Amino acid sequence: MTEAAGPRAVSWSELRFASPLVKVMTVTCDLRRSGPSLTYYVDRTWVGLPLSGLFTVHARDDEHLVHQALGVVFPQGLEYRMGHPTDDGDTAVTLGFDTGIVEEALSTTLERVRVTRLDVRLRYALGLLLAAARRGDDALLVDVLALDLLRSITAGLAPERQCSTSPAARAKVDRVRALLAERPEDHWTLQSVARLVDYSPFHLARQFRAHTGVSVHRYLTDLRVAAALGRIEAGDPSVATIAADLGFSHHSHLTATLRGRLGLTPRAIRDRLGQPRRDH
Structure with missing residues (x-):
């Protein structure tokens, strides 16, 4: 470029x-x-x-x-x-x-x-x-x-945007996406996020799925998983600390989510990255 x-x-x-x-x-x-x-x-x-x-x-x-x-x-x-x-x-x-x-x-x-x-x-x-x-x-x-x-x-490229897409609705969904991506560790609720963009929880849930293909909860969880992968790659030794810092209810929740998304545990991810086994 x-x-x-x-x-x-x-x-x-x-x-x-x-x-x-x-x-x-x-x-x-x-x-x-x-x-x-x-x-x-x-x-x-x-x-x-x-x-x-x-x-x-x-x-x-x-x-x-x-x-x-x-x-x-x-x-x-x-x-x-x-x-x-x-x-x-x-x-x-x-x-x-x-x-x-x-x-x-x-x-x-x-x-x-x-x-x-x-x-x-x-x-x-x-x-x-x-x-x-x-x-x-x-x-x-x-x-x-x-x-x-x-x-x-x-x-994995998303479909091109259709002309019928509402620019105002997309702007509000993108604002929610930005908030979640900037602070994935926060304990968001559908009500608190909807309030920030002047939507009802029902309308936000519907618009968010229409524009992203997934629920607000799924989107936030995947952002937390992505942040957790960055911490694991950086050599953070404690899965429990990573989970607590990123808003997971327990380290087992993070482990189960990684297994569900990637088919891998934190230990297996470390092995594939060539890191020593030191999860605790």
Whole structure:
């Protein structure tokens, strides 16, 4: 991607892995609570996956709220801007593939930015990719993990928005999504969230599912799971502490949820990340 115009964000990047097939980088932005600023031009289709924080992508007439456990495809030839709705900054992983690979995976040509449905399996696969790159594993393995992740992203792209979608309703749902993503550890209730967007609990539940495909409870739980995966990847030794910090009722609740979403326990996740077994 190349810069076009606008105020410069406070950001920096780090190369994590590079091969003839894919380049993996982390990009951190420290621009706090701001609207769309710098304009970028996409000279080659690339993919982004947030590690922490949240941001908005503005391209053509679309606005997308992006946070952990989502993937974003930026198609070649597009100009876009980014906004930052919180004070915490954000970090994302970018995957830049060799010419034509993303288009082959998509089996179509995209004309707009596309975002996946919320899927904690993407966040887990991203952790495996970064762990393999950090360990200096064989380039063939890292390439395969990157392609597997790309395949999951292209398969999980949400349907394009329909003209009948209410912009006002989407804005309110996105505000709820932002609140949950910014503070997944809070003890939210449907009543408290609905009150913040001037909806009844019934109307919020209906609109939220219509726009995201899942319930508010499922969405919040998956955000907590994504945050837990980040803590496990960082080497946090205590599943009990992670569970308590993120709003799970008990460490067994977190373990059961991970098993339900990924088919894996925290210990199995640590094993696959190449970490020592130290859960307690």
